[in-house]
Amino acid sequence: MKLFSFCTAFLFVYASIHAADSRPNILFIAIDDQNDWIGCMGGHPQVKTPSIDALAKRGTLFANAHCQAPLCNPSRSSLLTGLRPSTTGICGLSPGIREVEQTKSHITLPQTFTSAGYFTSSSGKIYHDGSMRGGDQKAEFNEYGNRGPMPKPKKPIANLPGSDRHPAMDWGVFPEKDEDNADWKIADSAIDALKRAPADKPFFIAAGFRLPHVPCFASQKWFDLYPDADLKMPPVKEDDRADLPKFADFLHWKLPEPRLSTLRAMGEWRPLVRAYLACVSFMDSQVGRLIAQLEASGRAENTIIVLWGDHGWHLGEKLMTGKNTLWDRSTRVPLIFAGPGVKAGQVCNRPAELLDIFPTLLALTKMPARSDLEGHSLVPQLQDASAPREWPAITTHNKGNHGIRTEDWRYIHYADGSEELYDMKNDPNEWTNLASDPKHAAKKTELAKWLPKIDKDPVPGSKSRVLTYDPVTKEAVWEDKPIDKTAPLPEP
Structure with a gap:
């Protein structure tokens, strides 16, 4: 039996090596802080994203895809390890996966393809900045290109209060030339990797664009696409927070992102919305440059393209800006897949998770499935968008706080037991919390069965944007400081 297993393994490796040039390539495109303000997703009526829209037409768009954490490090760590934040305890901006006992030796998505003999290259932001400390970065990717730090003007452009304001809280026309923007340099770096990719082996080339993450800087021509006089603002209900549990406020206690009231007082709400749209369109143009080079390489037909965003972003909705909500x-x-094994021109409304990217890419490239991944392959939906899917999308924001998203419902359960429930079909803006309505009790019970059974404490070293709650003392602690539950939501 041992000899048979050895021979089988040998033949698999032998076949893999000698069929390497026929294995599909992967172009892996990440976008930072990108919500559904993409043309094909319909999140904003004026947004212009021709490159991403064209990619969606040549593949399958998952129109109901959700992150596993509404924050960069835990979201990206989850996607790249295939493990939920509630399983690993990674829920803040630090530590990185190689500093956490459970994940320090875990074989990641990029590492899987590097070890399989792919030429692997990373440019821009794929892992959260600094999150690979303590790990062998060469084991992840063969090479690293331009990381693309954001350029900064000599002084802030946006009119916001406070001399100690977070340096990222800025937006406006900057720099003068597109070529000086970080995303142009990231695209250049990934384009160079495409040009140099060896012809005798498949490639896994990753490009992580930094926009539209703040600071939202783009040159004037991208702002010109969105004249201020014609700008459509996101829908806001002035008493939107009246039916929310108090615990919802705790999840974004003292964040650097300004509240809507601050933006209105400083006359910065419209400028921020305009800058975000301008940055989305500029970023889209860099996606277009990258895909154009793939076409020019002659290898597009055998390349799987997957484009994803790490989490969304509020621009006034729920009276706030930023992420960190459920x-x-x-x-x-x-979330878009295109290329071999993917049916073109599809829109899938089944709930999908970023966690599903890992097992899906393994399946599309005919690599062995892994039992230690918590996502589920999307191949059935890539072949038929209407194929049934058992699982909802689950988002976790610190221990005990989880959102369950199906096609028609969103259920949120907080660490103190409070709840929210939204009929997403009839209330897509989530303006009416139905959790206290007795006639929806059965729906809450049905959705609550999906709450993670494993729900770990934040890992040692967790810092920024971490909330803990003690069910015995009922004390909520935000970044090591107890929250005054009687105080109103503070302004930054």
Whole structure:
């Protein structure tokens, strides 16, 4: 039996090596802080994203895809390890996966393809910045290109209060030339990797664009696409927070992102919305440059393209800006697959998770499935968008706080037991919390069965944007400081 197993393994490796040039390539495109303001997703009526829209037409768009955490590090760590934040305890901006006992030796998505003999290259932001400390970065990718730090003007452009304001809280026309923007340099770096990719082996080339993450900087021509006089603002209900449990406020206690009231007082709400749209369109143009080079390489036909965003972003909805919530504006993300094994021109409304990317790419490239991944292959939906899917999308934001998203419903359960329930078909803005309505009790019970059974404490070293709650003392602690539950939601 041992000899048979050895021979089988040998033949598999032998066949893999000698069929390497026929294995599909992967172009892996990440976008930072991108909500559903993409043309094909319908999140904003004026947004212009011709490159991403064209990609969606040549593949399958998951219109109901959601992140596993509404924050960069835990979201990206989850996607790249295939493990939920509730399983690993990675829920803050630090630590990175190689500093956490459970994941320090875990074989990641990029590492899987590097070890399989792919030429692997990374440009821009794929892992959260600094999150690979303590790990062998060469085991992840063969090479690293331009990481693309954001350029900064000599002084802030946006009119916001406070001399100690977070340096990322800025937006406006900057720099003068597109070529000086970080995303142009990231696209250049990934384009160069495509040009140099060896012809005798498949490639896994990753490009992580930094926009539309703040600071939202783009040159004037991208702002010109969105004249201020014609700008359509996101829908806002002035008493939107009246039916929310108090615990919802705790999840974004003292964040650097300004509240809507601050933006209105400073006259910065419209400028931020305009800048976000301008940055989305500029970023889209860099996606277009990258895909154009793939076409020019002659290898597009055998290349799987997957484009995803790490989490969404509020632009006034729920009276706030930023992420760190369990509502659709913060969890819904673009997710598109195109290439071999993917039916073109599809829109799938089944709930999907970023966690599903890992097992899906293994299946599309005929690599062995892994039992230690918590996502589920999307191949059935890539072949038929109407194929049934058993699982909802689950988002976790610190221990005990989870959102469950199906095609028609969103259920949120907080660490103190409070709840929200939204009929997404009839209330897509999540304006009416139905959790206290007795006639929806059965629906809550049905959705609550999907709450993670494993729900770990934040890992040691967790810092920024971490909330803990003690069910015995009923004390909520935000970044090591107890929250005054009687205080109103503070302004930054």
